[in-house]
């Protein structure tokens with residue numbers, strides 16, 4: 001059986017006055033039915049744009065210049081706008097990273113929820129209203145009967161985020177793409193929301209893509225993780241193995257930078273030296289090279305492909321497999 | 332050191348209530364959202380006070396009152412010994428330069444028609460702290476560099492950036508004027524952990540060099556522990572616990588703080604498998620209709636009968652450790668005074 005979602009050689013570029021921003025630069029991955037995968041990586045590395053590409057929502061002047069996106073066997077890039085809209089409403093639920101950019105400021109929360117229930121699930125006004133309140137209750141908004149009548153700007157950051165989650169769940173999707181779904185909620189509600197999504201994957205076989213900077217969430221809720229840097233996936237593998245023995249120097253640097261509650265406090269946090277590249281002016285060779293302590297001459301010449309380095313792990317690094325001593329992993 | 336001098340910000344009985352109205356032509360007030368409902372605390376010069384708590388408990392609203400972006404419904408805001416509660420915009424201007432904010436929602440707080448470079452440079456131009464364009468340009472480049480922002484990206488507009496890049500524009504803007512006090516509302520929530528580490532190190536470095544004071548609002552408790560000297564925990568409009576950062580984490584007094592800490596996911600699948608979060612029963616109560624007595628009692632695993640009748644005061648239950656819980660050891664002996 002083919003996987004639920006298959007992204008093949010996706011290239012999404014922005015054609016700006018200042019140059020071509022290669023936001024997604026040859027990305028391929030798969031998500032099976034009921035599988036939970038995580039995408040983590042550098043800020044500005046193309047995580048959100050790759051999600052928007054799946055949904056056909058890349059904003060101008062962006063364009064998918066190459067690649068295929070197969071969802072339930074159909075190539076999404078070949079669909080008409082109308083069919084794509086139906087997929088967005090019915091099959092794929094999207095939780096956008098910044099709620100205020102996707103919630104309509106002049107409509108009440110109620111209207112935003114009922115609108116999609118009415119159009120996509122053909123519910124009556126009354127049924128849609130009841131369902132909308134139910135959904136808000138599910139995501140833990142107190143006093144949903146009252147709060148549903150509010151406009152987005154009167155809600156707290158985390159409440160807006162939960163409204164987004166309610167909207168994504170409202171259409172009974174097969175795939176949920178959650179782009180930083182819980183950055184504005186506290187850890188107890190975060191746990192509640194992620195448990196809710198995770199239970200959908202278990203009970204209804206819904207697949208889940210979680211994009212997150214929070215390594216704790218990734219460790220707890222996903223099976224497989226993809227690490228992105230400068231528009232590319234630089235490492236992938238089962239989450240436990242990847243965290244235990246990362247196979248790309250960037251992943252290693254990320255894991256070392258995390259302040260941890262279960263370990264003693266350090267004076268200064270470790271971080272990866274240097275600056276992330278501008279995707280409009282990518283250097284030749286490996287984009288991470290200038291910040292990498294493992295770099296060799298070859299890294300300046302050739303872009304390393306993503307290839308298997310252990311039984312389950314892939315890495316895009318000429319130096320892989322890299323061995324990590326306990327001490328250097330930041331423990 | 333003189334205690335009054337040591338304090339940069341003092342809040343006394345601060346309340347911020349928002350009306351809930353119905354009707355379009357004749358708006359009737361149906362009730363009040365008690366977003367902040369009686370908060371008293373002080374922030375010391377040069378410290379970082381972490382502010383954590385449930386989503387919707389009033390953290391952002393509190394921060395906005397502190398900066399006088401809102402006029403509080405009740406209570407007092409004192410900055411550097413001066414009562415600023417009732418000041419109008421004109422009188423606030425000198426304070427605005429000394430106090431800066433990093434907003435929770437970067438997109439909504441950046442002017443979509445300005446390039447990143449102009450946004451960062453704007454405060455410099457408004458407050459005329461640079462001699463000429465050239466100096467402004469140099470300062471903007473310097474600021475871009477310290478937030479890991481590629482200089483070639485300064486000519487782009489906010490919508491052309493990723494969330495984390497936008498967040499960094501907001502941070503650079505807040506730092507532009509060398510302020511003495513910053514309200515940082517989820518300043519690193521959209522950053523990958525490496526850039527997050529860089530920004531946190533930077534904020535701490537600036538603090539050491541220039542004596543900056545931060546009110547640091549965040550949901551990531553590991554980050555808060557790392558950066559904060561003291562931590563305040565909020566629940567439904569109230570500060571329910573306040574203590575030194577190490578103490579809050581090692582020996583939390585309030586049952587809400589205890590539950591909160593247990594829920595933090597650890598970035599290590601092996602450790603993660605052994606942890607068991609305290610799941611709080613019931614739902615977050617509404618600030619429209621807060622529970623009687625202790626606002627936390629309906630969800631508190633330890634609540635007794637009296638918790639629904641008696642409202643706990645915010646007391647110093649142990650030296651320098653404040654909590655509002657009737658059941659916390661030390662509560663009954665503690666003198667009921669304000670911090």
Ligand SMILES: Nc1ncnc2c1ncn2[C@@H]1O[C@H](COP(=O)(O)OP(=O)(O)OP(=O)(O)O)[C@@H](O)[C@H]1O
Pocket residue numbers: 014016021022023041042043044045046047048049050059060061062097279490491492493494495496521522523
């Ligand atoms: N409309 C646009 N025009 C030009 N460039 C863009 C546009 N939108 C995004 N980009 C660029 O594309 C790259 C990828 O952005 P994306 O939002 O996918 O990053 P991300 O990995 O989601 O980052 P974050 O973790 O900060 O959210 C960024 O470098 C960004 O500057």
Ligand SMILES: Nc1ncnc2c1ncn2[C@@H]1O[C@H](COP(=O)(O)OP(=O)(O)OP(=O)(O)O)[C@@H](O)[C@H]1O
Pocket residue numbers: 153154155156157158159184185186349364365366384385386387388389390391392393435618
């Ligand atoms: N401008 C406003 N008008 C009406 N109600 C508001 C307004 N701003 C905030 N509120 C309400 O006040 C309460 C506290 O909101 P606030 O944004 O301060 O919470 P928060 O602690 O910052 O939450 P989060 O962690 O989710 O950002 C919420 O119930 C919110 O809906």
Ligand SMILES: [Mg+2]
Pocket residue numbers: 047048049097179493494495
């Ligand atoms: Mg993003």
Ligand SMILES: [Mg+2]
Pocket residue numbers: 156157158390391392435
């Ligand atoms: Mg907030």
